[in-house]
Amino acid sequence: MRTLSLIALLSALLGIVACSEERVSTSNPLSPTPTCTYSLSSTSLNIAGTGGTASFTVTAGSGCAWTASSNSPFVTITSSTSQTGNGTVNVTIAENTGEPRTATITVAGQSVNVNQAAGDQLYGNWSGTITKGAGCPAALPSSVQWTGTFRRTGAASSELVISIPSVGIVNQVIPVIVNGSSVQFFVPIDTLYTFNSTLSPDRRSLSGTFAGGSCSGTWSGARS
Secondary structure: OHHHHHHHHHHHHHHHHHHHHHHHHOOOOOOOOOOOOEEEOOOEEEEOOOOEEEEEEEEEOOOOEEEEEEOOOOEEEOOOOEEEOOEEEEEEEOOOOOOOEEEEEEEOOEEEEEEEOOOOOOOEEEEEEEEEOOOOOOOOOOEEEEEEEEEEEEOOEEEEEEEEHHHOEEEEEEEEEEEOOEEEEEEEOOOEEEEEEEEOOOOOEEEEEEEEOOEEEEEEEEEO
């Protein structure tokens, strides 16, 4: 009886070991981490100077996360900046009141270039000539060069930052009245001078007259 009991015990132990080995050998290996790839429907956005909205799509694998960010304050991402899987990036571009400009949107490590044209062609850098006529003080040069930047300050207001070094004017900020193709502003030199001009059809050049006291003359300018 003891011999049979010992044999039964050994058989039971061998059965447990075999079962344990079978469980180890049939266990499932860990699933590999999926590789995420991303593609964009556009890598370049061309925007008018008036501003506006734009969008592009991101194609990504299921469970693949990505983020979007802008490197410039004139480009605002209005959709979620953190998404997973396929998604859409919506952006708003502000009006451009100066020279053409660029920005970059970074999405899932890739770049989308934003190219915005100048807005109203009046706004930007200018240079030109002021020529005095009859009645002007002899101390004033017969002709001087001016440089300046027209810029919008509000929905219906503008200004000119003007420099006329030969008469001591450097980066003087002057409110400007813009009415269609007409531009008017006032500059104090030896007296208060009123400058009036008419913009060309493409708004990239102007010509007009000025007057102050008994002095009058002409002036012109063009986008630099």
